[in-house]
Amino acid sequence: MPGSRLGRLFTITTWGESHGPALGVVIEGCPSGLELSEEDIQRDLDRRKPGSRLTSPRKEQDRVQILSGTFEGVTTGTPISLIIHNRDVRSRDYSGISRLYRPGHADRTYEQKYGLRDWRGGGRSSARETAARVAAGAVARKFLQVRGITVKAHTVELGGVRAQTLDWEAIGRNPLCCGDEGAALKMEERLLEVKRREDSVGGIVEVCATGCPPGLGEPVFDKLDARLAGALMSIGAVKGVEIGAGFESARMLGSEHNDPVLSRGYGSNRAGGILGGLSSGMDIVCRVAVKPIPSIGREQQTVTRDGTPAAIRVEGRHDVSAIPRIIPVCEAMVLLVLADFILHPFPWSPPLP
Numbered sequence: 001m002p003g004s005r006l007g008r009l010f011t012i013t014t015w016g017e018s019h020g021p022a023l024g025v026v027i028e029g030c031p032s033g034l035e036l037s038e039e040d041i042q043r044d045l046d047r048r049k050p051g052s053r054l055t056s057p058r059k060e061q062d063r064v065q066i067l068s069g070t071f072e073g074v075t076t077g078t079p080i081s082l083i084i085h086n087r088d089v090r091s092r093d094y095s096g097i098s099r100l101y102r103p104g105h106a107d108r109t110y111e112q113k114y115g116l117r118d119w120r121g122g123g124r125s126s127a128r129e130t131a132a133r134v135a136a137g138a139v140a141r142k143f144l145q146v147r148g149i150t151v152k153a154h155t156v157e158l159g160g161v162r163a164q165t166l167d168w169e170a171i172g173r174n175p176l177c178c179g180d181e182g183a184a185l186k187m188e189e190r191l192l193e194v195k196r197r198e199d200s201v202g203g204i205v206e207v208c209a210t211g212c213p214p215g216l217g218e219p220v221f222d223k224l225d226a227r228l229a230g231a232l233m234s235i236g237a238v239k240g241v242e243i244g245a246g247f248e249s250a251r252m253l254g255s256e257h258n259d260p261v262l263s264r265g266y267g268s269n270r271a272g273g274i275l276g277g278l279s280s281g282m283d284i285v286c287r288v289a290v291k292p293i294p295s296i297g298r299e300q301q302t303v304t305r306d307g308t309p310a311a312i313r314v315e316g317r318h319d320v321s322a323i324p325r326i327i328p329v330c331e332a333m334v335l336l337v338l339a340d341f342i343l344h345p346f347p348w349s350p351p352l353p
Helices: 038-048 091-097 107-114 127-145 181-196 224-233 246-251 327-342
Strands: 011-016 022-028 064-068 080-085 150-158 203-210 238-243 284-290 300-303 309-312
Touching (some): 038 064, 127 150, 127 327, 150 181, 224 284
16 A cells, blocks of 8 residues: 555654554664664553543553664664554454445445455554554654654644643643643533534644754645645544644734744744745644544444445444544654654755764
């Protein structure tokens, strides 16, 4: 599958299926000499796996194993191979709908393209594939941290409830990773209400990257914001991406949207840290629109593989919302794009050691 590779210099190739024996990722381009352990990667994987009453009851430990690319806890500059075994697979949950197309899923489009589909949770189209992205993103995080770059995300909106404030410390104090603790309580109430109705909700996640030097990105067709948008849109649940003021820019005057240029930076950041496709040195700010989880217990209209109308209820273990588990996935995609561009040569500076 050609679409399983991301990046140009810092590249990843993910593999595996939701209900297969394992999934994983091969990372190429990571320089040698970087301290890296399985615990470094596990921290981000633990943020993605279920673990509260608001998430799927599937009990995957998501334990990562480094198969290659390190020696005595340090990267060697050779391909890094990571594997995550699937332990709590229950494919029988899907056997009753193996001939039905699930609304909102890629069942029919995969079959139209490849002539077959993996009905056991969707195979490669399953959100479980993102565990491999998060593992790769953790390696990129280590690579960027030594260069003073950090990436973190938070919940802006969920189920129609929007955060009004942002306290980064509050994000770790609630299960929805929201910077407004009052809004987080209302979000949780909304999730439980929708769960009782066997339905699902979407929301908005914001990703912020700090410490990026000016000049990341390339002109015209390889702009930083274009690559970030593409990487974030590659997440199955994401249906929209905006940078900085985003769609609000369409409602502003030029005098309102332009960031004042100062001797040492800019007076505001409505550009979201990117101008002309290149990082400006300001914080890079992206937001993604996350669709509702399509697997719901409520009856929906569909057809069988031969086109016969039918009704479907999707059984099994599913989240009510992709948030908060999608948050480390969004961080991973931004981390991977930034790591790739850090390796691009800067005409005005010596190459990285």
